[in-house]
Amino acid sequence: MLHLALFCVFGAICVAGAVNLLVQSHPINSALSLIAVLASLAVEYLLLGAEFVAAVQVIVYAGAIMVLFVFVIMLLNAGAEEKTRGSRVAIILGVPGMLIGSVLLAWTLLRESNTGSVPVGALPGPPNTIANLLFHDFLLPFEVTSVLVLIAIMGAVVLATREETPAPGERGRV
Amino acid sequence: MVPLPYYLLLSGILFACGVLGFLIKRNIITIFMSIELMLNGVNLAFVAFAAQWKVLSGQVFVFFVMVVAAAEAAVGLAIIIAVYRTRETLNVDQVNLLKL
DSSP: OHHHHHHHHHHHHHHHHHHHHHHOOSHHHHHHHHHHHHHHHHHHHHHTTOHHHHHHIIIIIIIIIHHHHHHHHHHHTOOOOOOOHHHHHHHHHHHHHHHHHHHHHHHHHHHTTTSOEEOTTOSOOOHHHHHHHHHHTTHHHHHHHHHHHHHHHHHHHHHHSOOOOOOGGGTTTO | OEEHHHHHHHHHHHHHHHHHHHHHOOBHHHHHHHHHHHHHHHHHHHHHHHHHHTOTHHHHHHHHHHHHHHHHHHHHHHHHHHHHHHHSOOBGGGOOOSOO
16 A cells, blocks of 8 residues: 555656656756656656666666756757747647557556556565676677667767867868 | 556656657757656566566666667767757757758
8 A cells, every 4th residue: 555655656756747847948947857757767666676777777867867968958058948830830740649649558558457466576676686687698788788888989979079170281181 | 566557557658758748849958858758668667567577687678778778868969969069059940951
């Protein structure tokens, strides 16, 4: 009962943050509500018994990735979103499309609603078990993702460096 | 005991909010954050199914999704910075040509 109450409270915070992300027009407010969503999702992971995932969610997602977002928003001095003709068209097309999609999703879920319930904390996800799985069964995907991260870092550095246009006389030396 | 469909419903709501934000938002950074929201909805479904069927692979996949999200955020934000340098705008309606 307590678990259901906790699930409901933090699920409500999740949904409220997600809706606030859509409603706010300034990107920094959207970023802060996304942080609220990520933090309450970490509590949901704790309720599911995935302690390590919850910790990584807070450290990597709410910490590192969102710091990157906030940093870029402040670096570019992003102001409030201006309304254009495109945004009206997007609302006209986007809202019904999303509604149809979510109604289909909810209908499928409710039709299959006898799938049982998740026992809380029944699946302990201690770091050593996860590490065992990650470094034995999923070793190849792990290595591939490390290459992916390396490529992403190099790509980010290449993309974000300012292109210096050399003076006409210097071109030969570069 | 929390029923599994509750978790799936929450994950579906988060995913739908992400799709809606992707469609209606015009600021390129907010569109990026909507993508992160969609990835998080999927992560919640992964962890819920992992707990339901007592298979830890679902939790391992969450880490892979996080790594991909981090790589995507790094490259995407670098692209945003590059676009802002050449166009001086973050509005996607005004970024309609790949060439300057």
